Amino acid sequence: MGTLKTTRTKASVDVFLKRLPETRRAECLTVLRIMKRATGAPPAMWGSSIVGFGSYQYSNRSGRGGEWFLTGFSPRKHALTFYIMAGFNRYQDLMRDLGTYSTGVSCLYVKHLADIDLAVFRKLVEGSVARMKRST
Numbered sequence: 468m469g470t471l472k473t474t475r476t477k478a479s480v481d482v483f484l485k486r487l488p489e490t491r492r493a494e495c496l497t498v499l500r501i502m503k504r505a506t507g508a509p510p511a512m513w514g515s516s517i518v519g520f521g522s523y524q525y526s527n528r529s530g531r532g533g534e535w536f537l538t539g540f541s542p543r544k545h546a547l548t549f550y551i552m553a554g555f556n557r558y559q560d561l562m563r564d565l566g567t568y569s570t571g572v573s574c575l576y577v578k579h580l581a582d583i584d585l586a587v588f589r590k591l592v593e594g595s596v597a598r599m600k601r602s603t
Contacts, residue, residue: 480510494580496522504595517541537599549575553595561591
């Protein structure tokens with residue numbers, strides 16, 4: 468059984484964000500406020516490049532488990548990556564109104580924050596966090 472590379476660290480979120488280009492940092496500060504409000508939790512670094520909020524314990528079908536964040540983001544080079552842990556299937560109405568994005572299983576990829584409706588994004592994050600809190 469392998470060890471997860473992405474775990475909560477003691478690294479400073481502020482230091483991480485200050486290293487970003489000014490425009491990307493401003494976008495991340497907006498997302499930070501939205502996610503902090505949705506979770507009621509302070510931000511923490513997970514691995515070297517993910518800012519996560521809150522946490523929950525999980526286990527998969529093989530019995531392996533661990534700790535993961537309720538929601539988070541990572542300012543990648545080509546897109547902002549948002550971790551919507553509840554997935555997107557139950558949020559089709561919100562996704563239709565969100566704006567320009569792409570998705571993975573639980574990842575929402577946005578080139579620029581201006582490409583999406585922040586009110587819709589806030590509802591998506593709040594809905595996902597509430598669902599994750601109920602399911603853990």
